[in-house]
Amino acid sequence: MDIEVTESGQSAAPHTVGRRALLGVGAGGAALSLLPFLRGHAAAAADPAPPKKPTTDDVALLGEAQQLELTAVALYDVAIGAGGWSDTEATAMVFMREAHEAYAQALSGLLGRAAPGQRSEKLFKALQASFTGSPADMLESAALLESSAVATHTEVLAALESIDGSKLVASIFINEARFSTVLADLAGMTDTSDLLVDTEQPSLVGQG
């Protein structure tokens, strides 16, 4: 069937539009209307969103992060058990010990059965000696440990792919950064560069 189209003016000469042409126009219109959608997918293909759940590589990294947190819990236990703390110091040390335990539990929740669930014995033995002595010495050691934790988690974050894993790790070590300032203040440090940790301690990745 042909459809006759009548126009006025210069292009008044009648012409016909065939079925094929009509279908072509329709297909073209459909393609144009889908363009934004298709363009969005093309952009997504070029720059895909990171996975939500931890990948296999993420699991290993997050497991290492959990071991660090459990090692920190054990080290704080050693320090708290040594005694000699003022009320303020004891409150802060207990708070931080419980915070590290909460971080380990949160990582467990993310990793499920893949979570190591135990501290790094090697790291614990390497750091245990520094968590004895006077409260000021132990506070300084704890401040250095928190700085190492920040460096470690920064390195872990750089390698993580998943959104859930990176979100959790970020919420952990941004607070550990605050811990190092608090512990430095409690230890009696007054130099701003010490309180703000101008020089971060080395990362502990691979040392567990």
Next chain:
Amino acid sequence: MNQTNLPFSSPIGRRGLFRAGGITATALVLAACGKSEVGPVGRVGQGAPTPELEPEVINDGVLLRTMAGLETSIANAYAHILESGALAASSATFPDLGDQSDLVTLFVPHHSNAAVRFNELAVAAGSEAWECGNERLDSAFIDMLFERVENGAPATDVALAIEPSDDATRDMINLVHTLESLSAESCQAMVQAVTDITLRSEFMAVGVRSARQSALIALKINPGGYLISAATQAANDAPAEETTTTVDESEGAAAPPSTEIPLPVAVPSQFGLLSPLVFIGGRGDENGVRLKLSFETPSLNSLAYPFESCDA
């Protein structure tokens, strides 16, 4: 001559009623028509189309531009605070605070350098650099706060004028704490928002430093305020107390107490927070109510979209 027997005040008959009604209606129509004005003659045609909003593209470049603007706003705010000299003045609220000008001066390059770095990354991501402050943060929060603290608020039809702040030093140092916390929270919030995973560490490098600066300034304001206390936590968790709007207006009655300003702590929670940061400051109004602002991490109404520019 014929005379009728009808009295002068005879009742109106049906015919008379119709006649009177018709005359009244006609008079009303004529009266209504008399004052009408002739409007323009209707036209046929097509006007300009309804303007459409630009598409709200949110990509890594937009997020980086936004963070560059936020850090610039913070650096600009500190410059304003330092220029005002408020930090060098003594504070009635915090008598032991001391002059924190040097510390805040130390914070400025951290934020301006962060803005430069975020802009470099934005350009690398294919976006234009955002060289000015975040418009939303400036107009709805920081500028408003400076105005209230420094100049108060003029009287309106329903409220009396509010004087400038009763303690500008207190308000400015609390603002520094709020802005450091905002920088830390915003950087943390970006970790889950960006698609390029290499940007996460860039944001957190800034966020970690801001978090420490936030903790340090909290300790300057509130020495020994390391942690959120159990009492404060319980008060926060408890339901709100019943309030009243009754004001004692009798002669000699005490003025209503001003809104309490909470003291900051170095570690406000166990995990890094993304919740709004409440700033309370300025002088209280006639009811004692101070300015209260909730600073939030960047969201849809504060992003630096591609169709926006600092020149606009």
